[in-house]
Amino acid sequence: MMKTKKLRQAVYLLFCLIQIALLGAVYILQTLTTKKAGVNHHLRFTRTYWMHNYLTPQNTLIFSIILVLIAAVIFVALFRLWNKTGIYAKIAFILSLLWIAALLLSLHLEIVSALLVYPYLLLAETIALLLSCINIVLGYTAHKQKR
């Protein structure tokens, strides 16, 4: 029992670190766009390709709606489980909502979509959101075990 709990906490921490690393990687990539021709060309190409094929206005709208729905579910879960969860799940809840907010801003702010690293930023934020959602479950179940 104790072992499983520790494992969950370890995975939780690992996922938190991955989220930070993802943000760091995106930052480094954006910095390299002005320093390395190869990185610049690759990111320009990728951004244009993604904007044309995947990040169309219609897809952006669908993605935004999905994000709002996920946010609504998280909100409901947050209010219902706030008193039944520990600090780990609460942090994960808040991080998830922050990632959703970041994704929505990234999708709709031109200053963000103009960044060459834009597709990778969206990818990083989406993965981070996913990891945060998993962390909610991990935090919640770990807390339940404790009780």
Added chain:
Amino acid sequence: MKRKILSLLLCAAMVTTILGGCAAGNQTTSSEESTNTTQSTQTEDSAPESEEITVKTATTDDVKAALEDENSIVLDARISDAYNGWQIDGAARGGHIKGAESFSADWLTCDYDEEGNLEGESREEVLNGYLENKKLTEDKNVIIYDTNGTDAAAVADYLISKGIKNVSTYDANEWINDDTLEMESYPNYDLLLPASLVHEIVNGNVPEGFTDAERIVVVDVRWGDNEASGYLDGHVPTSVHINTDSFEPPKVYVDGIEEWRLADDETLVQLLLDNGITANDCVIATGPEPLAASRFAVICQYLGVKDVRVMNGGLTTWNYAGYDLETQANEPQKETDFGISAPANPDLIDTIDEVKQLLTQDNFTLVDNRTWEEFIGESTGYSYHSIAGRIEGAVFGYAGKNNSSSMSYYRNLDKTMRSADEILAMWDECGIDTNNHLSFMCGSGWRAAEVLWDAQVMGLTDVSLYSDGWIAWSNEGNPYITGDPAQK
């Protein structure tokens, strides 16, 4: 009495001990001598071997005989600019002894990124490749010449270390000063400038007759702005920075795909004017990468700049010569009138439609200067291109081994141009007929521009650049093929 006897015995014992000690000391000395003798013998034993591989001094007659002998090789150990045709170190004539191959001593010690180079090859691996390519095997008689008395010795030492025993050096001044002995230079060797000459020019010592252009403009060509490109970290003094994005700005030509094709003529002319270049000038293209410098040089030629040169080897040769770099930006004096109607040489750059038309002609060869993997369609060569293959009818013409930015088949270790004989032999093996009109292509015109420049140095005139290359061809939906042509 007893005391006397005891004293005598003691004295005798002491004398015996001392004598014995001395004897032992003598024995030790003898042993050391013996060891020394052995060592000496060993040295003497190896001495005959050293004598066998002692570098001899060749005469002019030896060189003449070696040029006729298939088991002998004559090597030029001077810098490749001297081999190409420049009069270096006060030599009376430029160029190389006809039939000699280039093996510059600089390649043994020049700047070389052992770990971070594009091909992932160590200097030793590259040099081994040269030995193999030049057929420098242990059984060959090799005469190495120079004009400064040090280059040939350095190459000789290296070849001896590789097991070549019959090595001689030759002072080529004897040959050079004898007008009856034949020297060979590339027809347009002056398109590639030695770093030493550029150094003289930027210091205001322009050799008489160097150019009949009004002004000399030195440019430093590399990607990125002044800071990001590394221009401010160091460039050839007085050079003006040209960002490669300024002549091939990123643009969407086909939906959803960003490309870096050559800008339109109007943009190119404006770029030159903004950088103080008119048709009446002499442009010297420098930079860390001869690829970028050659690319810009071809553009200048295409537009009609009177005199265009490239610094051979880029900053590698400049740095190796020990010349200082400048770290402050040079602002160009903008011009408003190019002086002629541009492009003055439109045939130098082929468009996609022109290539399609030319491919129907018998006397035309489209030379594909990419890696073999790109040519057969195993790799696109670029992280920003997704289609792999080649234009049907294009002939493989080499560029690099493993990397789409590498030009290892066309360069020496110090990034200078490979010898013309070797390039022509490579083309011959590929079935490239230099009597045809040759249009060079690669992914987007960089590698091909350097090959085009080399071709012009070698004196080929019926040549051009298919600048848009494979990336534009494939993105535009034109037909292409894949696979090894030999297996079809």
